[in-house]
Amino acid sequence: MTLISPAARDALQLWLDGQRALAGASENTITAYRGDVAEFLAFMTEHHGAPQGLAALERIGVADMRAWMAHMRGMGLSARSLARKLSAVKSFYRWLAEREGFEPTAVLSTRAPKFRRKLPRPLAEDAAKKVIETVEHQSQEPWVAARDVAVVTLLYGCGLRISEALGLRGADAPLGRSLRITGKGGKERVVPVLDAARSAVDAYLDLCPHPKEPAAPLFRGVRGGALSPRIIQKVMARTRAQLGLPSTATPHALRHSFATHLLSAGGDLRAIQELLGHASLSTTQAYTAVDTARLMETYDRAHPRA
Known part of the structure; x- marks a missing residue:
């Protein structure tokens, strides 16, 4: 400077x-x-x-x-x-x-240049489920496979960012009915934990060879250190290649999928904002545009133009 x-x-x-x-x-x-x-x-x-x-x-x-x-x-x-x-x-x-x-x-008073905001790219519901089912086949080591399933289940089932999931500590397990998450900017939120996510984490802990320590990372790398986000990104890359999914099927896309599927099921926008930890409702409203775009795609398929 x-x-x-x-x-x-x-x-x-x-x-x-x-x-x-x-x-x-x-x-x-x-x-x-x-x-x-x-x-x-x-x-x-x-x-x-x-x-x-x-x-x-x-x-x-x-x-x-x-x-x-x-x-x-x-x-x-x-x-x-x-x-x-x-x-x-x-x-x-x-x-x-x-x-x-x-x-x-x-x-x-200076106006920002106009640009087209990129819409989130969620997975379809069946694709998200297939990802969770297929992730476990990416490793021959049972505890590693269980770990990867637990992480992606938390991303999709709780709408966590990958940094939030990997930021969990041993003291957070066994998971209860809800999790207190500290997200961006130190903003805290409480997210409900689905039975599937709780079971996936329990299965991982049963197989994990590293001792569960309250202050240590919940999700461990092969050598016992903190699990790197890059490992989960690579697992997702192999999974989407196996399933023929686009490159947009990333770990973060599972969080987008969580929000979009909740909205499709009639979820309240304000409630979804709280669950995701968005500071601004306008950020969450992007999922409304996604839901509308998917609705129009369905309409176009059902009513093809002559």
Whole structure:
């Protein structure tokens, strides 16, 4: 951050500290925020030919914002990535304006480029069930096969992120009727545990050669350490190849499938939001679009046009 003035650098760090402590942002989010805002501040230094102190940052105008966005697009940045960077810059400016007492209209009024949001790509219900049935055949070691089945059953049956499933500890087992999960940004939620998921974890624990220790990872690698997400991704890759499923059939697709199938069965959108741990309802609403798209596909198959 050599192109950034000391005052701007200190302000950025204070804002990041607040995002970590008060907003509960994850370290990955903090890293992304730091890079996005630092890149913006460095551009403004080069654009104006001098390091931008706080007083200079207050004078950033519409033309400056247009120049930055044009520069980003000129570097080949996608509309989606630019919208993400602009969101980080706006968040920083809101905080800075409130702290320094200026009006950040030029920055906050800048419109993000339009882009088409990618819809989640869930599996069909029968495909999700076949994945769980087929995963156990990817390893000749019985306890490893049981472990992999337990993980994918939790992803699909409880809607967990892979990091959440692999973050479970020995103290969490045997699983009860519900699990308290700490998700992104330290947000806690309680998810119900299906009998199938509970049974799958029990079967794994019965076969696992490594001792169950309260503070140790619940799911172990072959050598006894924490199970790597990459292992489950490879298992899913072999499973989808065996079943002829598309490359979108990833571990995360099982979480998408959990949400979409709940919605199809009449689940309440707000309840699904809570189960998934989404901070915003708009994120969960993406599954409404998926459900509608699947409905139209079914309609088109049933009523082919002449």
